[in-house]
Amino acid sequence: MLAWKAMSSAILVAAVMLLATTVRSAFGFGEALIAVPLLALAMPVATAAPLAVLASITVAAIILIQDWREVHFHSAGRLLLWTLLGIPFGLLLLKLFPERAAKGLLAGTILFFSARSFRSSGNFSLRDDRRLWLFGLAAGVLGGAYGINGPPLAVYGSLRGWSRKTFRATLQGYFLPASLAGMFGFWCAGLWTARVDYFYLRSLPEIIAGVALGGAINRRLEAERFRRAVQLGLGLIGLLLLIQAAFGPAKG
Numbered sequence: 001m002l003a004w005k006a007m008s009s010a011i012l013v014a015a016v017m018l019l020a021t022t023v024r025s026a027f028g029f030g031e032a033l034i035a036v037p038l039l040a041l042a043m044p045v046a047t048a049a050p051l052a053v054l055a056s057i058t059v060a061a062i063i064l065i066q067d068w069r070e071v072h073f074h075s076a077g078r079l080l081l082w083t084l085l086g087i088p089f090g091l092l093l094l095k096l097f098p099e100r101a102a103k104g105l106l107a108g109t110i111l112f113f114s115a116r117s118f119r120s121s122g123n124f125s126l127r128d129d130r131r132l133w134l135f136g137l138a139a140g141v142l143g144g145a146y147g148i149n150g151p152p153l154a155v156y157g158s159l160r161g162w163s164r165k166t167f168r169a170t171l172q173g174y175f176l177p178a179s180l181a182g183m184f185g186f187w188c189a190g191l192w193t194a195r196v197d198y199f200y201l202r203s204l205p206e207i208i209a210g211v212a213l214g215g216a217i218n219r220r221l222e223a224e225r226f227r228r229a230v231q232l233g234l235g236l237i238g239l240l241l242l243i244q245a246a247f248g249p250a251k252g
Contacts, residue, residue, distance in 0.1 A: 035051075054200045060176035070170070100246075
């Protein structure tokens with residue numbers, strides 16, 4: 001019985017990691033909202049979260065090795081700086097503001113952007129980095145409060161009109177140092193354990209396969225279809241957050 005349970009957990013972890021890393025590799029973001037909730041079905045969140053971050057580091061490193069020439073290093077660095085500045089405000093938000101209300105506001109903002117982008121067909125855009133600080137700060141606030149820092153970055157890349165390769169690579173230039181910092185935090189908190197390493201090494205083939213599969217999907221998407229796919233992905237994230245805000249447990 002115990003052996004069957006262990007095998008079932010291993011299969012679930014492998015399947016989740018394949019799905020999450022495929023999404024991350026194809027579109028540059030979004031795997032955390034897939035990986036952590038599904039991994040939590042097979043293990044404690046305290047194990048699932050650092051495991052997902054280790055996978056994030058691996059995906060980002062592989063993509064950057066392949067496509068480092070596509071990275072907007074200046075944008076990625078400034079986004080990361082503003083994110084770090086926003087994290088304390090996110091922790092304050094988590095402490096003072098009701099979680100349902102905060103997630104509802106975030107969901108509404110993301111859904112509004114997604115709907116407007118679909119209707120405007122690219123006319124709704126940013127021509128330069130002058131408003132970058134707003135998106136980096138939002139990523140820090142939401143990351144510090146709920147571990148959801150990807151959507152503001154995806155919105156920014158979409159508004160800047162980055163190509164699919166630049167979008168994917170630049171987000172990895174942001175996520176790699178951010179994820180390394182996250183793993184350092186898990187290590188300091190004693191959450192980077194041998195159990196995390198075990199599941200990571202067991203799922204490494206699926207992580208690598210997911211990067212390859214996602215890369216193939218990314219290469220096959222034309223510019224407009226990629227833009228639409230990103231907007232649809234953001235819309236689904238917004239819908240998921242709205243459901244959590246409406247039906248999730250009340251906190252705060």
